[in-house]
């Protein structure tokens with residue numbers, strides 16, 4: 001496995017690096033920002049790339065926001081973006097459920113609903129694909145604990161608490177995760193619902209530290225199910241790469257994935273056989289992970305704005 005090339009401070013190497021690609025797939029959390037803190041130089045770097053005629057696509061595993069929400073966040077941070085340039089794991093999952101799953105599971109016709117563990121981004125993208133859903137931000141599920149008659153109703157399969165039309169359970173980052181949602185999801189899956197996840201990132205970078213990621217919502221279910229893992233539709237899933245390629249018709253050899261996480265972003269680019277991958281050290285993965293781990297980027301920098309040295 002070749003050693004990643006360190007580009008920070010190397011003007012000629014950065015110029016050479018940039019000349020090899022026409023499209024840059026940008027991860028968001030940990031690359032452009034940490035939560036709502038935009039990293040210095042991010043706007044100037046994206047402006048430089050776009051001025052040089054490079055195509056920029058934002059590819060995020062954060063399912064709490066829809067493409068529309070991300071456009072607002074990007075614009076609010078001084079980064080012009082259209083919905084066409086944003087591809088999130090919630091959209092990837094919605095497209096998969098609406099367009100791929102029915103072909104493989106005709107029985108879903110009678111069970112078209114999705115039980116969501118997650119935030120509004122998932123609900124909005126399911127709506128955009130015409131997929132009915134329950135759970136998610138439903139305030140009635142945000143109560144703490146579980147009532148005694150919840151146990152009885154769930155155990156009896158009472159349709160007032162276990163909707164018989166649910167055929168899919170979809171988990172994503174949920175800031176209101178609780179015991180009741182976990183038990184409902186478990187019983188839907190035990191009754192035959194297909195177990196999907198927008199993504200299974202273990203941690204979420206925010207405020208320069210790490211917090212519970214989307215994977216911590218699906219992990220309890222995996223434990224309860226004796227090890228059954230969900231099909232995850234975000235990075236590094238190649239279903240997401242194929243959907244992005246189908247939409248942007250790009251030349252993979254002239255495309256570079258830029259990310260902060262080895263086991264999602266860099267793996268996504270390597271397995272997608274992209275021309276290049278660039279790791280940045282402002283998010284989850286450490287320099288040691290990039291240099292010694294089993295998923296190494298072609299290149300890496302301290303921070304995204306190091307690319308401005310090419311000017």
Ligand SMILES: O=C(O)[C@H](O)[C@H](O)COP(=O)(O)O
Pocket residue numbers: 027028029030059060061062063173199201202203204205212213214215
């Ligand atoms: O837990 C999560 O969902 C992820 O940490 C997070 O949202 C990743 O977002 P990305 O870095 O792919 O923009």
Ligand SMILES: [Mg+2]
Pocket residue numbers: 027028029030031259260261283
């Ligand atoms: Mg990231």
